[in-house]
Amino acid sequence: MPMKPTSLISRYENTAKYHDRVAKREWARAKNTDDGYHYERARDHYRRAVENRAKAEAIREKLANI
Helix, strand or coil: CCCCHHHHHHHHHHHHHHHHHHHHHHHHHHHCCCCCHHHHHHHHHHHHHHHHHHHHHHHHHHHHHC
16 A cells, blocks of 8 residues: 655655764764765765655655646
8 A cells, every 4th residue: 555645755854864863973973083984974874865855855746736
């Protein structure tokens, strides 16, 4: 059974918040270490947050056009 669009929006927004939180933590770790591992992870989490917000916005636009 497919999820309601409002539930999907909520899921994508909460996932984006999670990725923002992890990205900030990884960025702080990267500033305190010499390796590039944490910078890469932070960038990846920021990218995922942007993707999830874009998906939520696409669903919002689709609902507005109906």
